[in-house]
Structure formats: C-alpha cells, structure tokens
Amino acid sequence: MKDETAISSYELTLTPNYVSDWNFNDALRELIQNGTDQEVLDPDNEFQIDYSQKEKVLRLKNRKSVLKINTLLLGRSSKANNEDTVGQFGEGYKIAALVLNRLGKTFTIYNNEKKEVWESRFKNSEKWLEKILCFYVSKRKTDDHGLCIEVGNVTQGEFNDLYKVWLHLDDCDYSKAETKYGEIILDEAYAGEVYVNGLFVDCNSDLKYGYNFKPKYIRLERDRKTCDTWNVEDTTSLMIAEAMVKGDIPMEKVRRMVEERADDVYHFEFNAYSDDVKKVQEMLIESFDTQNPQPYSVPVDSQEDIRKVKAYGGNPVVVPAGVAKLLKKEKDKRIKALTEIPCANVMTLKDKFNRWYDVYAEDIRDEARMEIRNLIDELE
Numbered sequence: 001m002k003d004e005t006a007i008s009s010y011e012l013t014l015t016p017n018y019v020s021d022w023n024f025n026d027a028l029r030e031l032i033q034n035g036t037d038q039e040v041l042d043p044d045n046e047f048q049i050d051y052s053q054k055e056k057v058l059r060l061k062n063r064k065s066v067l068k069i070n071t072l073l074l075g076r077s078s079k080a081n082n083e084d085t086v087g088q089f090g091e092g093y094k095i096a097a098l099v100l101n102r103l104g105k106t107f108t109i110y111n112n113e114k115k116e117v118w119e120s121r122f123k124n125s126e127k128w129l130e131k132i133l134c135f136y137v138s139k140r141k142t143d144d145h146g147l148c149i150e151v152g153n154v155t156q157g158e159f160n161d162l163y164k165v166w167l168h169l170d171d172c173d174y175s176k177a178e179t180k181y182g183e184i185i186l187d188e189a190y191a192g193e194v195y196v197n198g199l200f201v202d203c204n205s206d207l208k209y210g211y212n213f214k215p216k217y218i219r220l221e222r223d224r225k226t227c228d229t230w231n232v233e234d235t236t237s238l239m240i241a242e243a244m245v246k247g248d249i250p251m252e253k254v255r256r257m258v259e260e261r262a263d264d265v266y267h268f269e270f271n272a273y274s275d276d277v278k279k280v281q282e283m284l285i286e287s288f289d290t291q292n293p294q295p296y297s298v299p300v301d302s303q304e305d306i307r308k309v310k311a312y313g314g315n316p317v318v319v320p321a322g323v324a325k326l327l328k329k330e331k332d333k334r335i336k337a338l339t340e341i342p343c344a345n346v347m348t349l350k351d352k353f354n355r356w357y358d359v360y361a362e363d364i365r366d367e368a369r370m371e372i373r374n375l376i377d378e379l380e
Contacts, residue, residue: 007138010072011125012094014133016102019095024158025165027099029199029225031060031149032166034092036197038062040215045146049169051159058151058159065147066113072135093149098133106152112144167198167212177248179239181217184249185210194232202226205233205263209240237267241276244283251283258284261322269325281326288327292317298334299327303362305335311358312338350379 019026035047045064051057072094097107097120109118116137123134163169175186185193190210194203197215202225217235219228240257243249257265258280271277288299296314300306301324309316312335319327353376361369 007136009123010069010135010137011123011127012072012074012098012133012135013128014074014094014098015130016098016122016133018098022095022099024100024103024105025161026225027096027103028058028151028162029165030092030096031151032162033197033199035060035062035065036199038065040197049162049166051154053156053159056152056154058154060149060151061146063146064113067109067111067118067147069137094133097135100151101133104153106150108150108152110142110144110148110150112142112146112148115139115142165200167195167200176212177239177243177246179242179246181235181239181242182211182213184236184239184243185212186249194227196220196227203232204229205236207236208257208262208264209236211236211239233263234267234270236264237271238274238276240265241268241271241274241280245276245279251287254280255284255287255323258322258326259320261320265322268322272326281330284323284326285330288317288319288323296334296338298338299324299331304359305331307362308335308359309338313341314338348379350376353379 032049035049038045039047039062042064045062047060047062050059050061052059074094093109100107101121107120110116111118117140119136119138120133121136122131124130125132125134174190177184177186186209192205192207193210194201194205194207195210195212196218198212201218201220211232213232213235217231219231221227240249240254244251244254254265258268268277268280272281289297292315294315296309297317298305298309298314299319300309300316301319301321306316306318314334324331357372357376361372364372
C-alpha cells in the first residue's frame with residue numbers, strides 16, 4: 001500500500017523519441033540482461049520471469065536486488081568494470097522504461113528493500129519545455145523482499161516473442177557441451193544461434209552449432225544486440241577443440257568440420273598455440289596416416305608441393321585446404337625428412353639439378369626455364 005503523501009519525482013533528460021528504432025523485445029532484453037547480471041554477481045540473487053495472461057502483467061524479479069536513487073543517472077552502473085556481466089553502459093532499465101512507456105505499457109518497480117515504488121511515465125517538463133521521461137518514487141509498507149519490475153498491458157503474443165530473446169525463458173532443457181568459454185548447444189534446433197549469458201545476439205557467422213558464451217569472452221556492440229564475428233569464430237574454435245578433447249564432440253565430426261572449413265573451426269589455424277587445438281592437429285595427422293599408409297606420404301594442397309614431394313620420392317596426397325593449413329608444420333617436417341633421406345646411388349651434380357628443375361621449373365618464366373634446361377643437358 002502506497003503512502004500518497006510522499007512522492008518524489010525525478011526528471012530524466014530523455015525524450016520519447018530516444019532510441020526510436022527499439023521495440024518491445026529490445027526493451028525487455030535490457031531488463032533481462034540486468035536481472036541475469038545480478039544473478040551472475042550473486043548466485044543467491046536468483047532472477048525469474050513470470051507472466052499473468054489474466055492481468056496482462058509481466059514480472060521480472062531478483063530475490064535480493066535493491067535500487068539506489070543514483071542509478072537514475074545516465075551512465076551510472078555498478079557493472080561497468082565487471083567482465084562477467086553483459087551490461088556495461090549504465091542506461092539499462094531507464095531506456096527500457098522509456099521504450100515501454102512509448103509503446104503504451106506501464107512500468108513499475110517495487111524496490112522492496114527500501115519499501116519504495118518507482119513508476120515511470122512521460123511528463124511535460126517546465127524546466128526543459130519538452131516532454132521527457134520522469135520517475136515518481138513513493139513509499140509503501142511491505143513485507144516483500146528483493147526487486148520486482150512490473151510491465152503492464154503485455155499481450156500473450158508479446159510474451160511468447162521473448163523466447164527469441166532469452167534462452168532460459170521457460171527453463172528449457174537442451175543438449176549441450178560445457179567449456180571454459182560457455183556452452184556449445186548440440187541440439188540442431190539451435191544451430192547457428194548465438195547467445196551471451198542467455199541473451200540472443202545477431203551474428204553473421206554460418207555456424208554448425210549454437211553457442212551460449214560467457215560475457216567475458218565476447219565483445220558486444222553498444223546496443224548489446226550484435227557482436228564481433230571474428231571474436232565469435234575465434235572463441236568457437238577454442239570451444240570445439242576443448243569439447244573434442246573432453247569427448248563431448250566426436251573427433252570424426254570435428255575432422256569433417258575442418259574439411260568443410262566451417263566457421264566454427266575456421267580459426268583453428270590462428271589458435272595453434274592452444275593445447276586443445278594441438279590435440280586436433282594430432283587427430284588429423286593420425287587420421288591422415290591411417291588413410292594413407294604408404295611410406296613417405298605427405299599432405300599437400302598445391303602443385304608446387306606435389307612436384308617437390310614427387311621429386312624427392314615421396315607420396316603427395318591432396319587434402320582439403322582447411323586440413324592443409326592445420327597440417328602445414330607436419331607437411332614441412334615430412335618434406336624436410338624426404339630431402340635428408342640418403343640416396344641409394346651417389347647423385348651427380350646433373351642429378352641434383354634435374355631434381356631441382358622438377359621442383360621449381362613451373363615457377364620460372366618460359367625463356368629462363370628453357371635456358372636452364374639446356375644448361376643442365378650440357379652437364380656431364
């Protein structure tokens with residue numbers, strides 16, 4: 001029950017057309033992100049969402065959270081330097097309130113630890129001579145605890161759309177592989193989907209699996225709706241390697257992804273320092289040797305390497321470009337070993353030049369190649 005005799009108002013310098021392209025889901029993304037971040041900071045501060053179809057009210061609750069009045073300042077955030085949370089910019093619930101009010105929703109915060117009720121709505125400001133967002137804070141008697149945000153006038157369809165925003169809306173169960181960097185979602189229904197701490201983000205990568213990243217490993221744009229593609233693919237490669245080593249993803253599946261140059265593993269070659277990626281390379285070498293048991297087999301993907309391996313008596317085996325990139329060191333090592341194998345017969349200078357010619361002739365201009373060929377033929 002509110003005490004109507006004690007209402008304070010706080011004008012924010014936000015006009016109704018701020019972030020004019022934001023919709024209901026964008027606003028709720030901010031509120032969900034705030035709630036989940038609070039739970040990350042304190043696991044006992046559980047976050048949950050309830051929807052009453054009868055009341056058309058959506059409630060977002062944290063068991064222990066409390067709002068200070070200075071959080072109404074734009075840029076003010078308790079999470080700005082915490083790498084485990086998604087929120088970094090300090091606008092959060094204020095922008096959500098503005099968008100929801102603009103859409104005709106009511107926005108009320110029950111700040112129970114302070115026995116306060118915060119309500120937002122637009123007002124014509126005498127100070128700014130403009131319609132702006134204002135929060136009205138009143139006291140109330142309550143035995144409730146924590147923080148509850150109520151959004152009114154929410155339809156069933158709008159609530160259902162939130163499944164596109166938050167992975168854990170309905171405590172849905174999905175098959176996953178846990179890694180240091182987050183979850184690889186193994187269910188095909190989530191293929192290509194990218195989440196950060198459960199919140200959906202747009203990503204231009206064509207991924208074979210779905211991923212739910214820990215915030216510390218993924219850089220988000222300011223609107224927290226999009227991410228850096230390079231950053232995502234770099235991290236997925238480390239996740240796939242770790243999952244393979246743990247046995248959560250079959251080696252054969254990883255090998256096929258490398259052969260297909262899937263975006264999930266495209267950055268293996270840039271993460272060759274990782275122990276898990278080194279294990280992937282070892283797996284590929286073992287697979288290559290099993291399929292190619294002939295002596296002196298060498299993985300190659302260019303005509304130059306084919307000529308070189310043949311010139312030294314080896315067996316060149318053409319492999320997909322993705323495999324070749326990961327096995328470059330192994331290829332170079334095997335070619336070097338071929339060049340160091342003692343010949344059965346002592347090679348003459350002419351023999352050595354002929355072998356050199358077999359390897360490099362295609363890389364020389366036609367006139368020079370003919371001249372070198374003639375010089376070799378003149379040798380005794």
